[in-house]
Amino acid sequence: MSTFQGLEMSKRALYAQQGALYTTGHNISNVNTDGYSRQRVDFNTTPSFPKAAKMMPGGAGQKGTGVEIGVIERIRNKFLDTQYRTENSNMGYWSTRQNALSRMESLMNEQSKDGLQATMDNFWESLQDLSNEPEDSGARSVVAERGLAVAETFNHLSRELGKIKGDLKDEINDTADKINGLLDGINNINKQIKKIEPHGQLANDLYDERDRLLDELSGYVNIEVTYEDSAESALDIADGIAVINMVDRNGNNIANLLNENDMNLDKIEGRIKVEPSNEEGKLSDSYVSHISIDGHDENIQFDDFNKTGSLSALIETYGYGNNADNVEGDYPEILEDLNNMAAAFAKEFNEVHASGEDLNGEAGGDFFVSTDGNITASNITVNRDLLDNPSLIAATDPNNGGKNGDNASNLAKVFDKDIEIKEGEDEVSIRKFYKSVIGKIGVNGAEAKRNVDNTAILQNKVDESRKSISAVSLDEEISNLVKFQHAYNAAARNMTTVDEMLDRIINQMGLVGR
Secondary structure, three states: OOOOHHHHHHHHHHHHHHHHHHHHHHHHHOOOOOOOOOEEEEEEEOOOEOOOOOOOOOOOOOEOOOEEEEEEEEOOOHHHHHHHHHHHHHHHHHHHHHHHHHHHHHHHOOOOOOOHHHHHHHHHHHHHHHHHOOOOHHHHHHHHHHHHHHHHHHHHHHHHHHHHHHHHHHHHHHHHHHHHHHHHHHHHHHHHHHHHHHHOOOOHHHHHHHHHHHHHHHOOOOEEEEEEOOOOOOOOOOOOEEEEEEEOOOOOEEEEEEOHHHHHOOOOOOOEEEEEEEEOOEEEEEEEEEEEEOOEEEOOOHHHHOOOOHHHHHHHHHOEEOOOOOEEOHHHHHHHHHHHHHHHHHHHHHHHHHOOEOOOOOEOOOOEEEOOOOOOOOOEEEOHHHHHOHHHOOOEOHHHOOOOOHHHHHHHHHHHOOEOOOOOOOOEOHHHHHHHHHHHHHHHHHHHHHHHHHHHHHHHHHHHHHHHHHOOOHHHHHHHHHHHHHHHHHHHHHHHHHHHHHHHHHHOOOOOOO
16 A cells, blocks of 8 residues: 555545535525425445455455545435325315315305395395385385395306406416426426436436425426436436326326426427317307317316316316316306306296286386396396386286285295206205305315315325425534534544654654764
8 A cells, every 4th residue: 555545545534524514514504495305425435455356465355445425415205205296286276276265255255234145135025015015115116226236236246256267267377377387497407407417416406496396386287207317327316307297186197298308498388278168269268178288189087187286276166168068167157056046036036027017007027137138147137117117016916906015925935936947957946046056155165175174284294204304404414513523523633643654754764874
């Protein structure tokens, strides 16, 4: 061995412990950095002397030559990452759905005196009062005004539901843009990693940033992430290139979102698009007809696609289907229920009103009309002639003779009369039908809240397990800091000892004969 081998060995020890100290400092610096995974230095012994060979020098054995840093690897568990992203996808779905349903519940607001149920009750009470005093002009005016209040409440609910539905469309488009932006960011990191790994290096901080983006992406859509080697010369523990597939809730592949070929692109734009329905060559805002991925229409089965990611929740709430006759979704359904309810109520009310007589002895005309064709929740209103002249309200039943208020009583009974509201379904009263609509909103909202709470527990548990492995522990890092500091000091003392030994040999030996 070289005379100065001791100095070389000490130098290697100093460099290795110094690298460990710097890595520990890097961990401490990033203790509060989101998505950071703690890093660890792996020490390797340098090749012993003499090397094994046929003509190797004789001796009692090999001597060690010191230490070197093998790799600086990050501590990460991919299995826990997969679990976390699955739960994050579920959380994205249920939390988004809960927010959308809560907006619907707030709008319906049946605890308020201005809710539809309350206005219908007031209208019913005014009809009861009119049946007792059919010739009272004041009672007639109240009936007309409260009937208008019912119509305007229908109009308000339909209009506001339409606005919220429009907001959902904007959220869908924004979410698609965010997904495309995340895919572009992940692809750019893939490019950088491909330049680093072939040289035998590990891109630890780039891995962390990519995992952070993947975590965020999993909140929007359910994804499966696999990795491909960046080069044959890359280390075995290198993560490689991330390949992303969108999968359904059963783990079946739906479409590829990102692969190695995408690294040839300068920028990923419009990889995923949510397309509105196309009717007669015009884009309609009524529902989502399909999802386009990289320019190809994917025949996604929403029964499998839903309940995974916030994009699915937005589409499910906004409305989706293959054609206008087969649209599903929370807001389309509540709008359809309101339209059916308004039309059925107006039809039955008008028929009973037409069977009575007004103060002039004339048959009653339509009480409720529409502003543009068939009656819906958006256009229902009270006949202007009745509002201007309440004496035209047909409160009298001509079959009972005289100026009675029996027909006003019959009009009040419309609220509790079983009628056909939805085609093909059993007849039910307006009151019961509306209660079932409100009840369905409440049940769906409670289900969403319950699943948010349950999913949060699972997500937090997985995240805690992941952090117990990857997160920086200050206690552990301080302990390592002391350990590496002492090792560095010991290496420096060893170098001093070797230096003194060499000084003795060089400067204090061979003095005889001078």
